[in-house]
Amino acid sequence: MMKIKAFFLILAFSAIGSQLAAQDVLSPSRKQAIDSLALEKVRDLSKYISIIGNKDTPWSEANRVIERTLELFADGAMMGVSSINREEVNYYGVREYLERLMALNYDRVNIQWYNIQYISDLERQPDGKYVGVITIYQRFEGVTKEGLKYVDVTKKDVTVYVERKTTQISGRIIGFWDVMLGDIRVTETKPGN
Amino acid sequence: MHKFRLLLISLALLPGLLPAQSFNSLLGDESILHAQTKQVNQFFRRFNAEESTSGDRYFPGDKDYRNSDLRKRYLGILFDNQNASITDPLKLSFIEDVMRPAQPHFLDFHGGQWFTEVLTEFTYMGKKTPVTIYMKLEEENQGYKWVITNVYLSSFHEMFHNLGKDDQRFLHPMSHELDFMNLVRVFKDKAYVEQYTASDYHPDYLTLFLYEFKKGNLVFNTVKDVKFHFFQVPGWYFELSEFNRPGTNAGWLISGLMKINDNDKELLLKYLYHE
Structure with missing residues (x-):
């Protein structure tokens, strides 16, 4: 399913790509197309986090989803986590972060995502890749066996790398924009009183 | 909606x-x-x-x-x-x-015309130490990156606190005739050695910081705060x-x-x- 989706994305972007000679210049319309692709990856991430954190998810399924989640990320991506009472950032590898989420000691966990996302501009790096940040908000609720409830709202600033790549389909070289997720900054926040 | x-x-x-x-x-x-x-x-x-x-x-x-x-x-x-x-x-x-x-x-x-000031924490000589890192955006290959322009670490500044103070410590103008044998006086006391430098001398704290880091004396812990100056x-x-x-x-x-x-x-x- 994933491969089929990737194939269609490739085709979609090759159509965009063939219209312009300057392949690595981002016009507003192209940026919007890439934003949608990036947002789709972030939505996949949100969905996977909810599944991994859910106590009803079987252990083997959660592990499978962790592997799927890791496919979204560039190598070496990290999670930098801080809370309202602790200003310093604690660093975790993505796998470590997800495994900790899976192992949280709650009887019930409910992860919800706010219907809000903020997409930054894409800025070109010296290596030619583009980088942007998508901000999303998550509400976490964990209930212990004893009925004690823990709730937090976290802001997640997700790095998005966009790179121009080519692939060969039926002898034709086709260009496409590949999107990978990078480091994520996780900040506890208090939106309301 | x-x-x-x-x-x-x-x-x-x-x-x-x-x-x-x-x-x-x-x-x-x-x-x-x-x-x-x-x-x-x-x-x-x-x-x-x-x-x-x-x-x-x-x-x-x-x-x-x-x-x-x-x-x-x-x-x-x-x-x-x-x-x-x-x-x-x-x-x-x-x-x-x-x-x-x-x-x-x-x-x-x-x-x-804008830059960032990032408050970090390092362990310096085994002790948790705040270090302020200043950075600006720099262009390279039609792209951009944040680069470190300066650092502030209080112990570095304290090390050079006698710089610019009026004092009577100097190498007299005929020292050369004595093969600068009086250099022994310059390096006798760590606290005042900077007073023997030229008037336009400014310590390069960034180099000092990188040197200490490369020597293994500074170990990065975390970022604590970020602000920008416009x-x-x-x-x-x-x-x-x-x-x-x-x-x-x-x-x-x-x-x-x-x-x-x-x-x-x-x-x-x-x-x-x-x-």
Whole structure:
């Protein structure tokens, strides 16, 4: 399913790509197309986090989803986590972060995502890749066996790398924009009183 | 639903119309998150009126790109309202200046004249030590990157605290005739050695920092705080900080504002760099 989706994305972007000679210049319309692709990856991430954190998810399924989640990320991506009472950032590898989420000691966990996302501009790096940040908000609720409830709202600033790549389909070289997720900054926040 | 949300956000952009408390109780969390300035990127866009109230980017040629009415409303919500030193007349004067019809001023991400100050914690010689790292954006291969321009570590500065002080320590002008045998006096006391350097000597703290890091004496622990200093608006300086607090007056906001001339700017830069 994933491969089929990737194939269609490739085709979609090759159509965009063939219209312009300057392949690595981002016009507003192209940026919007890439934003949608990036947002789709972030939505996949949100969905996977909810599944991994859910106590009803079987252990083997959660592990499978962790592997799927890791496919979204560039190598070496990290999670930098801080809370309202602790200003310093604690660093975790993505796998470590997800495994900790899976192992949280709650009887019930409910992860919800706010219907809000903020997409930054894409800025070109010296290596030619583009980088942007998508901000999303998550509400976490964990209930212990004893009925004690823990709730937090976290802001997640997700790095998005966009790179121009080519692939060969039926002898034709086709260009496409590949999107990978990078480091994520996780900040506890208090939106309301 | 979408229109309703836009209306609510528009209301948030009218400062003073509704107090934060009633805003929270009426609209709930999500609208508050919409109103907060969530990224530095969003601060730039709002400052310039380059996005809609729902956060969609406006591009040159779009009807509302840099629209002055929208900009005026955005500028009004970009200040830390809890900072008494940013008075209403000062704020107003700044907004008038940046919106001057004949010559409006916009922020430019790639325009220089702004830098960041990142408060970090290292372990230095086995002890937790705050280190301030200053960075700016630098262009390379048609792309950009943040580069370290300076650092502040109090023990480095203390090491050179005798620099520039009037003292009677010097190598007399005929020392050469004695094969500089009196150098022994220069290196006798660690506290005063810098007084024997040329008057234009300035310690390079960044090199010192890198040297100590490479020697293994400095180990990075964490980032504790980030702020930005802007000199892009002629005649003005402002500081940008992130406020993680409930309500709509949160996120990236102007946390300091000063009218400055060129002389003030030099002094202020020295102050910011702890020089």
